[in-house]
Amino acid sequence: MKVFEPTIKDIAKLCGVGVGTVSRAINNHPDISPETKQRILDTIRECGYVPNDSARNLKRSDTKAIAVLVKGIANPFFTTMITVIEQECKKRHYSMELTHIEAEEDEVEIAQKVVKEKRLRGIIFLGGLFSHSEEKLKKLHVPFVFSTAGSIPEHISKKLYSNISVDDRKESCKMVEYLIGLGHSKIAMIAAEVQEKSIGQLRLEGYYDAMRAHHIEVNPKLICQTDDRYSHFSLKNGYITTKKLLAGRENFTALYAVADTLAIGALRALHEAGLRVPQDISLAGYDGIEMTKYTVPSITTIHQPIEQIAKDTTKLLFDIIAGKQSHQHSIYDAKLIERESTARIGK
Numbered sequence: 604m605k606v607f608e609p610t611i612k613d614i615a616k617l618c619g620v621g622v623g624t625v626s627r628a629i630n631n632h633p634d635i636s637p638e639t640k641q642r643i644l645d646t647i648r649e650c651g652y653v654p655n656d657s658a659r660n661l662k663r664s665d666t667k668a669i670a671v672l673v674k675g676i677a678n679p680f681f682t683t684m685i686t687v688i689e690q691e692c693k694k695r696h697y698s699m700e701l702t703h704i705e706a707e708e709d710e711v712e713i714a715q716k717v718v719k720e721k722r723l724r725g726i727i728f729l730g731g732l733f734s735h736s737e738e739k740l741k742k743l744h745v746p747f748v749f750s751t752a753g754s755i756p757e758h759i760s761k762k763l764y765s766n767i768s769v770d771d772r773k774e775s776c777k778m779v780e781y782l783i784g785l786g787h788s789k790i791a792m793i794a795a796e797v798q799e800k801s802i803g804q805l806r807l808e809g810y811y812d813a814m815r816a817h818h819i820e821v822n823p824k825l826i827c828q829t830d831d832r833y834s835h836f837s838l839k840n841g842y843i844t845t846k847k848l849l850a851g852r853e854n855f856t857a858l859y860a861v862a863d864t865l866a867i868g869a870l871r872a873l874h875e876a877g878l879r880v881p882q883d884i885s886l887a888g889y890d891g892i893e894m895t896k897y898t899v900p901s902i903t904t905i906h907q908p909i910e911q912i913a914k915d916t917t918k919l920l921f922d923i924i925a926g927k928q929s930h931q932h933s934i935y936d937a938k939l940i941e942r943e944s945t946a947r948i949g950k
Contacts, residue, residue, distance in 0.1 A: 629643075667698065671699055671702070674705075679894060700717060724746075728748070737759050748767065755800070772812065774889070785885065785945060786948035787856050791825040825855055838868040857885040865888065866902050887902070887945055
């Protein structure tokens with residue numbers, strides 16, 4: 604079934620104006636009334652029409668390319684995934700269009716533009732927060748896969764999209780359970796991007812799950828949010844958030860950061876405060892990035908199967924493009940890697 608993609612003629616017809624008037628509205632030409640211009644722009648937005656300058660001079664063609672839209676590119680976790688996805692694209696003689704999405708930007712609206720302008724065949728969304736309506740997603744007229752994104756609301760039809768991730772809430776609970784098993788009950792947490800359905804929220808819920816299961820009262824002063832002025836999962840945010848936590852003078856014996864990058868930043872802040880890891884404070888992260896093997900001490904983490912997720916995400920998208928596969932929804936197991944940064948309390 605052919606998907607309707609509006610043209611400039613369709614917009615003109617819907618607005619009851621000529622194609623030239625639509626063109627003037629798009630190009631912000633002064634020779635058009637503000638009311639007409641606004642009506643045209645509103646119609647363009649509602650219909651999902653994206654002007655395509657290249658189409659004026661070139662025949663429409665199917666480019667062998669996909670888009671990868673990334674929220675949180677400062678996180679080395681995504682660097683590994685992007686590298687693997689690019690390698691998988693090259694094997695299939697496809698090119699990869701990489702776009703970095705800022706925290707406040709709407710990735711679906713940007714995807715609509717990129718697909719139209721580049722004539723792409725599919726999209727991979729890496730990370731981010733899922734907060735889009737089904738109606739909005741239907742305007743993406745190519746297959747797409749959400750990879751390592753937050754939880755997707757149940758009211759969105761699973762026939763519309765694919766997603767691949769780990770169970771962030773379960774795996775986060777696993778890490779806190781591990782720390783409790785070492786005798787820790789005063790467990791501080793660096794939380795990031797805690798919005799409904801986000802990865803940050805799911806990992807925070809996992810923390811609460813473990814504490815409740817062991818009847819340990821949560822001290823809200825030990826849960827410290829990252830600073831909105833900086834990239835939420837950056838080394839710098841881990842550093843400054845830990846300094847803020849320490850300034851609160853609340854006693855804790857373990858610190859769990861919801862990303863390895865935050866844990867590495869925290870390691871520096873703890874060192875500057877004269878606290879030894881793990882003798883004074885046990886420290887744990889999440890993601891399993893390569894860097895955590897080489898810090899001193901090396902960092903205990905939840906290791907996501909990054910390369911496998913990236914390979915499977917890419918394969919799934921290409922299979923859907925080729926008509927070999929329908930949309931899939933896969934949850935992968937992560938693994939707790941115990942390293943030097945955690946120890947039994949009092950040891």
